[in-house]
Amino acid sequence: MVSKMDQRTLRTIDGSLLEGGGQVLRVAAACAVIMQHPVTINKIRARRSAPGLKSQHLKGLEVLCLICQGKLAGGSLNSAEVTVTPGPINAGHFEADIQTAGSVMLIIQLVLPCCLYAPGPTSLSLRGGTDTDMAPPVDYTKNVFAPIASKFGVDMSIDVTRRGFFPRGGGEIQATIKNIPGSLTAVNLLEFGKVLKVEGVCVIADLPDHLADTAIDAARATLQRGLPGAADVHINIKKEVTSYPNAVGKGFGIVLWLRTSTDVVLGATCISKAGKRGERGTPADVVGVEAAQALIEDCKLGACVDRHMQDQMILLMGLAAGKSSVVCGPLTQHTLTAIEIMQQSTPVKFTVDKMNDSLFKISCDGIGMKRS
Ligand SMILES: Nc1ncnc2c1ncn2[C@@H]1O[C@H](COP(=O)(O)OP(=O)(O)OP(=O)(O)O)[C@@H](O)[C@H]1O
Known part of the structure; x- marks a missing residue:
């Protein structure tokens, strides 16, 4: 139930707008907490083949409501409508377990803007997918999002305790987000500038590690052929070989990032799309080429x-x-x-x-x- 006081400022957001997916929910809920107004989001994820709240969205909203000492109405799996009634944003330690391969990085995306306005630092233990398709892999958030966010004044750190892949999830990260003293800058x-270096990491879990070598070689060769000014660019892509208990399930993917003379940071990723029933994933060379090509395309645009x-x-x-x-x-x-x-x-x-x-x-x- 939304109180009378809250009803005066209650906003309604149509969850089917534009992209019509989980992002509408995250942006609307984060803004509501920061602006301290209740919000109803209806037609949740109406443009997705299985609409409604999935586990990662629900767990995200639950942890958000713990952080803001708020109330969540309608928060159940597959729900098409929720109301978030925020209270004051709290600092401290918070935990969430998505229990699927839903992305923990999308929970960070939801709660991070709110944690900036807490009275102290926030620490988070989040369990779920760390390296999943259709979401930022953890190495993207660490090496692309975090450096760009730091220009605004965001101070965050992420440690991976365990990698988690589709379809099992089971990964875990620890994140710290510092509150900001005033406002963001x-x-x-x-200006794009001139590319100085490309770095990257290819993570391979419980799969033959030559797949990572193939992906790295393919990414490097593609970059050397297509990246503007490649001859002067230092390329350093590391391999991270891991297995249970430091990773749950088989998984494989690459994250690349580059820096330019004007401190632009661009990233690109490709996570092998393994099937739910253990079908073979994306071929290793394609993983490397796809990520490298995406980086080259954004770079050639001058984005x-x-x-x-x-x-x-x-x-x-x-x-x-x-x-x-x-x-x-x-x-x-x-x-x-x-x-x-x-x-x-x-x-x-x-x-x-x-x-x-x-x-x-x-x-x-x-x-x-x-x-x-
Ligand atoms: N390869 C990638 N690298 C970095 N970020 C990514 C990548 N793919 C997707 N993202 C980001 O992940 C977010 C995905 O939002 P989206 O609403 O599609 O996801 P969702 O919450 O899983 O919802 P839905 O299941 O409804 O699509 C966006 O911010 C998008 O930019």
């Missing part, structure tokens, strides 16, 4: 963030104090969704300027959110 990422980072920084831009502008490639549906939901949930307004056929500048005057 506006960020301008406008200052990669295609997946676009949507993940919208909240940070909107919350920061002052004008942020970021040059990126064609806007993804996830980015348009994050912009739309944040605009519906806060006073921020974004603008998108077309710079040429494939480059766009996203800007906003951030609301300069501070801890209340």
Whole structure:
């Protein structure tokens, strides 16, 4: 039940908007906690083949409500509507176990903006998938998201206790997110610069480790052929061989990231798409080539963030104090969704300027959110 007081400010967000997936839920719920207004999100994940709350979304909302001492109504598996009534954001230690291969990194995506406004640091133990398709693998969040978020003033760290892959999950990470003293700092990422180095990690769990060598060789060869100025770029892709109990289930994937002379960080990933019944996953060379090609494409555009980072920084831009502008490639549906939901949930307004056929500048005057 939403109290009378809360009803006055209750907002309703249509979960089927644009991307119509879990991201609508995450952005709407995070904004509600930060802005301290209750929100009802209906038609949850209406554009997905199995709509409604899945375990990772439910566990995310549950831990969010622990962090903000709030109430979650309608929070059950497959539910199409929830209401989050936030209370004051708390610091401390929080835990969640997704119990499937649902991504723990998407729980970080949901709670991180709120933890910034806690009265102290937040530590999290999260169990589920760490290296899964269709979500940021943990090495992407550590090596791409975290350095870009640090430009806004975010101080976070992640340690992997155990890797968890599709379909079993069972991975575990420990994360620490420091609260910010004032507001986030506006960020301008406008010049691509010159690529200085490419780094990466290829994780292989309970599979023959020559697969990782093949993926790394394929990624390096693709980068050397296609990356602008490749002859002067140092490429260092490490191999991480792991097995039970440091990993649950078989898994295999690569995360690449590059840095330029203007401190742009771009990332790209490919996680082998193994079948639920143990079917063979993506061939090893394809894993390396796919990630390398995605990195080359974003690089050739002159994008200052990669295609997946676009949507993940919208909240940070909107919350920061002052004008942020970021040059990126064609806007993804996830980015348009994050912009739309944040605009519906806060006073921020974004603008998108077309710079040429494939480059766009996203800007906003951030609301300069501070801890209340
Ligand atoms: N390969 C990748 N590397 C980095 N980030 C990724 C990658 N793939 C997806 N993401 C990010 O993961 C998030 C996925 O959001 P999305 O709403 O599709 O997922 P979801 O919560 O699992 O919901 P649904 O199951 O409804 O799709 C987005 O922020 C997207 O940018």
